Amino acid sequence: MEHDLLSIGRHCSVKDCNQLDFLPFTCNDCHKIFCLNHRSHVAHQCKAFADKDVKIATCPLCDKLIRRDPKLNLNDQVERHIMSGCKDNVASEGSSKSNKCSMKQCRTHELIPFKCLRCHHDYCARHRHMEDHHCHTIPVTASG
Numbered sequence: 001m002e003h004d005l006l007s008i009g010r011h012c013s014v015k016d017c018n019q020l021d022f023l024p025f026t027c028n029d030c031h032k033i034f035c036l037n038h039r040s041h042v043a044h045q046c047k048a049f050a051d052k053d054v055k056i057a058t059c060p061l062c063d064k065l066i067r068r069d070p071k072l073n074l075n076d077q078v079e080r081h082i083m084s085g086c087k088d089n090v091a092s093e094g095s096s097k098s099n100k101c102s103m104k105q106c107r108t109h110e111l112i113p114f115k116c117l118r119c120h121h122d123y124c125a126r127h128r129h130m131e132d133h134h135c136h137t138i139p140v141t142a143s144g
Contacts, residue, residue: 027039
């Protein structure tokens, strides 16, 4: 049983490319077929990914998280929040307050904290390594 070589591969969905690829990639978001050069979201300018892309801003004045409205520009949302006296469009207070870094005197709140696998405390990105938060479970070694 002989196969036609053109029926094995798939053509890239980027209009100007249309390259025949024998190991094509399928985008998880737009579900279109792409060649090696256009497999990333950026390379094929994936509209489905851009619509899902979630960014969270922090107010530079009050340090509160600002909810993302995908229909609006992120900078405009921060400006609107500041113009409201830092009251408008704030993400839930509980989420940021509960994720405070466990390092003494650190005031950072992470959207998703780093949990130490040894002491099981939550830390910010700056104090996430055991050496950075002086993890109490690291054994003290005598230097020679």
